[in-house]
Amino acid sequence: MIPGSSAPRASAILARPYSLGSLTVRNRIAMAPMTREFSPGGIPGADVAQYYARRAAAGVGLIITEGTYVNHASAGTSDAVPHFHGEDALAGWAGVAEAVHQAGGAIVPQLWHVGMARSAGAPPVVDAPRVGPSGVPVLGSDPGQAMTAEDLDDVIAAFAAAAGAAEARGFDGIELHGAHGYLIDQFLWAHTNRRTDGYGGDLVSRTRFAAEIVAACRSAVSADFPIIFRMSQWKMGDYRARIAESPQELEAILTPLAEAGADAFHCSTRRYWLPEFEGSDLNLAGWAKKLSGKATISVGSVGLDSEFTKSFRGEGGGVADIDALLDRLERDEFDLVAVGRALLADPEWAAKILQGRTEELTAFDAAAMSTLH
Numbered sequence: 021m022i023p024g025s026s027a028p029r030a031s032a033i034l035a036r037p038y039s040l041g042s043l044t045v046r047n048r049i050a051m052a053p054m055t056r057e058f059s060p061g062g063i064p065g066a067d068v069a070q071y072y073a074r075r076a077a078a079g080v081g082l083i084i085t086e087g088t089y090v091n092h093a094s095a096g097t098s099d100a101v102p103h104f105h106g107e108d109a110l111a112g113w114a115g116v117a118e119a120v121h122q123a124g125g126a127i128v129p130q131l132w133h134v135g136m137a138r139s140a141g142a143p144p145v146v147d148a149p150r151v152g153p154s155g156v157p158v159l160g161s162d163p164g165q166a167m168t169a170e171d172l173d174d175v176i177a178a179f180a181a182a183a184g185a186a187e188a189r190g191f192d193g194i195e196l197h198g199a200h201g202y203l204i205d206q207f208l209w210a211h212t213n214r215r216t217d218g219y220g221g222d223l224v225s226r227t228r229f230a231a232e233i234v235a236a237c238r239s240a241v242s243a244d245f246p247i248i249f250r251m252s253q254w255k256m257g258d259y260r261a262r263i264a265e266s267p268q269e270l271e272a273i274l275t276p277l278a279e280a281g282a283d284a285f286h287c288s289t290r291r292y293w294l295p296e297f298e299g300s301d302l303n304l305a306g307w308a309k310k311l312s313g314k315a316t317i318s319v320g321s322v323g324l325d326s327e328f329t330k331s332f333r334g335e336g337g338g339v340a341d342i343d344a345l346l347d348r349l350e351r352d353e354f355d356l357v358a359v360g361r362a363l364l365a366d367p368e369w370a371a372k373i374l375q376g377r378t379e380e381l382t383a384f385d386a387a388a389m390s391t392l393h
């Protein structure tokens with residue numbers, strides 16, 4: 021239970037609006053991107069609109085959608101994850117954006133290519149190859165194909181087309197999924213990127229593909245249309261993986277991305293209160309803001325007392341106070357906070373926090389993940 025004394029403080033700190041380019045978020049609460057697999061054939065329907073609008077109506081300032089596939093044959097690995105291309109899917113997404121706006125929220129799609137995380141033979145394009153920087157999987161030894169120069173151009177163009185479509189269909193920005201061991205992150209990570217051309221080698225070269233995607237997206241949208249880049253140290257299946265061992269290495273990744281046109285970094289960690297590097301208690305979002313001067317979003321077990329990988333093992337978690345989070349927000353360590361499971365479990369989480377109704381907060385039950393609504 022969150023102590024009652026922190027409730028007015030929570031509303032005061034979280035209710036402050038935040039501006040990022042053409043986007044003004046009415047408070048500091050974002051919904052973290054969470055894959056649902058409720059879009060048969062890749063088309064988000066009215067139920068998807070309702071799912072997000074419900075959270076926006078209850079006070080979430082910025083919805084970051086579940087990952088949505090860009091237009092490349094090898095981008096996906098499920099028939100129920102929404103696409104961000106094709107008239108039907110984009111019309112569905114326009115309806116989602118409209119519903120969220122009507123509920124008072126802002127919304128960005130999370131644009132996604134899974135790269136080597138694709139299962140061979142999986143939909144939506146069953147005969148598409150598994151591709152990545154070097155054909156090296158994140159987990160195990162089952163090889164895929166190393167991407168050719170043409171593949172790189174195709175994927176970059178697919179992200180740019182999706183960015184343009186997001187602006188045209190009424191979204192408030194985009195988020196690029198550069199985290200968790202999916203395609204963009206496979207380039208950043210030395211384990212999966214063994215290339216010897218200009219896209220592999222040192223950290224700056226490994227960041228080149230990501231930076232070219234950011235630059236292509238920047239060219240496809242208005243100058244003030246926000247581009248958020250999501251990144252993480254950890255990978256699905258390897259929670260100890262790191263792409264930056266020091267602030268200097270983190271800066272080597274962030275600088276070309278910022279120069280290419282990224283406006284914000286969404287730094288995915290499993291526990292927001294853990295220091296990222298020795299000698300400071302700044303978390304990854306804190307370091308990214310300090311090093312890049314850009315806006316950052318923090319995430320990881322906000323409002324819960326267990327980290328999210330436990331939920332994949334069927335474990336739930338209790339409600340935890342957010343005092344440490346408020347301390348960090350108050351000193352502008354980062355700008356926004358993304359909330360995942362707490363918002364799945366309780367669509368009213370933001371309203372309850374902002375209105376001080378903390379005694380009504382409900383605990384996260386991992387079973388809720390199978391009936392997300």
Ligand SMILES: Cc1cc2nc3c(=O)[nH]c(=O)nc-3n(C[C@H](O)[C@H](O)[C@H](O)COP(=O)(O)O)c2cc1C
Pocket residue numbers: 052053054055056086087130197199200250288289290319320321322324327328331358359360361362389
């Ligand atoms: C069911 C589920 C699906 C997720 N899908 C995505 C995704 O599509 N893209 C992404 O970047 N992160 C994804 N994540 C990670 C979340 O965005 C978030 O970083 C993580 O849950 C930690 O936040 P939390 O502790 O508040 O839940 C997912 C997490 C969960 C629980």
